[in-house]
Amino acid sequence: MSSKRLTFPASEDAIRELRAGDEVLVDGHIIGIRDRTQIRIFDQGVEPPLDLNGAFLLHTAPNVRKVAEGKYEKMCIGTTTSARMVRFTEPLGREYGVRAICGKGGLPDEAIEPMQRLGMVYFAIVGGAAALETTQIEEIEEVYWEELMPECLWKFRVKDFGPLWVGIDSHGNSMYRDVQTEATKRLEGILAGL
Numbered sequence: 001m002s003s004k005r006l007t008f009p010a011s012e013d014a015i016r017e018l019r020a021g022d023e024v025l026v027d028g029h030i031i032g033i034r035d036r037t038q039i040r041i042f043d044q045g046v047e048p049p050l051d052l053n054g055a056f057l058l059h060t061a062p063n064v065r066k067v068a069e070g071k072y073e074k075m076c077i078g079t080t081t082s083a084r085m086v087r088f089t090e091p092l093g094r095e096y097g098v099r100a101i102c103g104k105g106g107l108p109d110e111a112i113e114p115m116q117r118l119g120m121v122y123f124a125i126v127g128g129a130a131a132l133e134t135t136q137i138e139e140i141e142e143v144y145w146e147e148l149m150p151e152c153l154w155k156f157r158v159k160d161f162g163p164l165w166v167g168i169d170s171h172g173n174s175m176y177r178d179v180q181t182e183a184t185k186r187l188e189g190i191l192a193g194l
Contacts, residue, residue, distance in 0.1 A: 008100070009054030012119035015099045018166045020173035024123065026161040029141070030102075032060045032154030034080060037145060038088040049144045050153065052096040056123075059085060059103030061150040064140065072140045077156070078130025079104040082122070086111050093118035106167050106176040116172040124167035124175065136161040 006014060007028040018024065031052065040046045062077040082103030089111045092098040101107070102123035115121065125133070142155035168174045 008056040010099050011054060015119050015121055016170050018121055018169055020166050020169045020175050022166045024162055024164045024166065026056060026164065027159050030056045030058050030156045030158050032062060032156060033057045034059060034061045034151040035085060036148045036151040037153050038085060042088060042091055048153065052098050055098050056100040057098055062154060070143060072143060074134055074137055074140055076130050077134045077137055079125055081105050082107050090114035093120045102164060112168055112172055112174050115168055116170055119170045121166050121170055122168035123164040125164055
């Protein structure tokens with residue numbers, strides 16, 4: 001495990017250098033996305049209005065305040081549960097070149113193989129850290145599909161975003177799977193001793 005700093009958008013080569021358990025700080029741009037935006041893209045066939053190649057996607061529906069036409073002030077920007085959006089992982093990487101996804105709770109094992117094949121990672125973030133995350137977002141630069149508020153596409157400029165940990169890397173490793181495997185072994189040992 002090591003500490004890294006990445007700027008997004010990022011290349012596949014930069015992502016493939018990461019290993020499960022690495023600590024990462026992020027600069028550059030993060031794209032906020034949620035269920036309704038991905039449903040629009042994949043189920044309704046609407047092309048995203050911004051380039052997602054090399055992107056870091058944050059599963060969020062932020063709390064914001066409108067200050068002008070198309071301009072928003074951040075109030076609280078946290079994460080939402082990722083597992084229910086796992087079906088979008090492979091097409092995001094395959095069709096749009098997305099490199100990183102971050103949310104709450106990780107992704108199930110079905111995400112591991114496509115992330116390995118397509119050169120993607122899943123970042124784990126400290127739960128309940130929305131206040132800290134919000135301070136690390138310097139500005140909401142763009143918002144797309146405002147009619148889906150708050151599940152729009154958001155373009156955030158960030159500095160020192162994190163710390164994040166590589167929960168699933170592009171080499172087939174998953175901290176979530178490892179923890180589950182270890183927990184199952186321990187439970188079997190406990191039950192055997194009863």
